[in-house]
Amino acid sequence: MSSYKLTEPTVLAALGHVEEPDLKRDIVSLGMVKDIKLGVDSVRFTVVLTTPACPLKELIRQRCEDAIHTHIGPEVTVTIDMTANVTSTRNDAPLLPGVKNIIAVASGKGGVGKSTVTANLAIALHKSGAKVGIIDADIYGPSIPVMFGAEDMQPQIIQIDGQNRLQPIQQFGIKLMSIGFLVPPDQAMLWRGPVASRALQQFFSDTEWGELDYLLIDLPPGTGDIHLSLVQTVPVTGAIIVTTPQKVAIADAIKGLAMFRQPQINVPVLGIVENMAYFTPAELPNNRYYLFGSGGAAILSEKFDVPVLGQVPLVQSIREAGDEGKPALVSGDGPAADAFRGAAEALARRVAIRNATQDETKRVEFTRV
Ligand SMILES: Nc1ncnc2c1ncn2[C@@H]1O[C@H](COP(=O)(O)OP(=O)(O)OP(=O)(O)O)[C@@H](O)[C@H]1O
Numbered sequence: 201m202s203s204y205k206l207t208e209p210t211v212l213a214a215l216g217h218v219e220e221p222d223l224k225r226d227i228v229s230l231g232m233v234k235d236i237k238l239g240v241d242s243v244r245f246t247v248v249l250t251t252p253a254c255p256l257k258e259l260i261r262q263r264c265e266d267a268i269h270t271h272i273g274p275e276v277t278v279t280i281d282m283t284a285n286v287t288s289t290r291n292d293a294p295l296l297p298g299v300k301n302i303i304a305v306a307s308g309k310g311g312v313g314k315s316t317v318t319a320n321l322a323i324a325l326h327k328s329g330a331k332v333g334i335i336d337a338d339i340y341g342p343s344i345p346v347m348f349g350a351e352d353m354q355p356q357i358i359q360i361d362g363q364n365r366l367q368p369i370q371q372f373g374i375k376l377m378s379i380g381f382l383v384p385p386d387q388a389m390l391w392r393g394p395v396a397s398r399a400l401q402q403f404f405s406d407t408e409w410g411e412l413d414y415l416l417i418d419l420p421p422g423t424g425d426i427h428l429s430l431v432q433t434v435p436v437t438g439a440i441i442v443t444t445p446q447k448v449a450i451a452d453a454i455k456g457l458a459m460f461r462q463p464q465i466n467v468p469v470l471g472i473v474e475n476m477a478y479f480t481p482a483e484l485p486n487n488r489y490y491l492f493g494s495g496g497a498a499i500l501s502e503k504f505d506v507p508v509l510g511q512v513p514l515v516q517s518i519r520e521a522g523d524e525g526k527p528a529l530v531s532g533d534g535p536a537a538d539a540f541r542g543a544a545e546a547l548a549r550r551v552a553i554r555n556a557t558q559d560e561t562k563r564v565e566f567t568r569v
Pocket residue numbers: 307309310311312313314315316317338341343419420421475476512513514515516517518519520522523
């Protein structure tokens with residue numbers, strides 16, 4: 201006969217000592233413990249994480265096991281099923297009710313690798329088990345179709361409740377929508393701002409996205425009409441800023457960051473991704489050459505109190521993968537893949553913290569900033 205008391209209340213009391221490291225609250229009051237099943241000397245339960253990309257999964261599992269052993273008894277056999285339910289503040293959203301988080305990916309300067317970062321973050325999140333989509337909002341220079349080897353594909357039109365709806369293209373597990381799928385590239389180039397903005401709005405209103413944990417928006421470089429249209433069309437969960445370490449890129453990244461932080465816009469900036477942070481030759485993966493300088497993102501991070509989500513090296517295989525139409529992370533390994541995976545985990549973590557600590561973003565309701 202065991203001397204300890206193994207009941208649902210004692211299990212919950214024990215697990216009440218386990219703190220979610222990011223949210224700084226115990227996992228029981230956060231509603232993360234489910235399906236407790238008791239045996240004679242054993243307990244099995246499920247821990248529902250806030251993202252499948254959670255880098256703290258093993259830490260939380262270990263702490264749960266330790267808590268049961270410490271507070272109930274060391275002899276108890278503990279089985280923990282880890283699962284995830286991505287959190288959201290998009291409650292009762294009229295547009296895209298099945299999309300939990302809308303993440304804007306912005307850069308100050310062109311060519312810093314914003315689309316490359318978007319594509320690989322999406323693949324990393326998908327590989328962790330999340331449902332992910334990308335809207336290519338770079339109406340005048342869409343690059344997502346090429347990066348996903350989908351430039352010849354066309355979205356199907358389906359009828360739902362008597363209305364025509366666009367079906368996103370699906371490649372490598374990611375749902376995609378881009379102007380590049382709908383009109384020849386040279387045609388969109390000639391559109392004026394309002395036409396381009398309307399095209400973007402249709403990606404939200406007329407596309408059948410279904411259920412998604414993360415919808416990434418690949419914005420055009422700089423700050424402009426499309427950015428305003430985005431925040432006027434949907435409440436954006438948060439933004440990330442992609443930059444290279446160069447001074448000119450950082451100066452422009454500050455402008456992008458400041459735009460999201462304007463009081464009228466007020467979209468939380470979740471972090472910075474420093475792309476082409478250093479060069480690593482394939483044959484000497486431990487050598488790092490800081491071609492564009494170093495420390496730029498760190499300075500930005502400190503000055504604006506925004507975390508650096510990751511530093512992605514400049515490697516030939518990333519460029520080749522982009523040109524071949526298969527984002528590097530689909531089949532790649534090595535330092536670049538590690539950097540993208542780390543950045544995706546950090547992003548997912550920031551989204552979970554943002555959702556637990558900040559109210560829903562409001563859709564912007566004005567025409568001028
Ligand atoms: N870390 C990297 N290593 C090597 N090449 C890279 C890296 N990041 C991006 N590139 C390459 O740099 C070029 C520009 O990247 P990308 O199109 O992603 O930039 P962008 O910021 O989205 O550009 P745009 O100004 O069109 O919005 C592409 O050829 C891409 O493959």
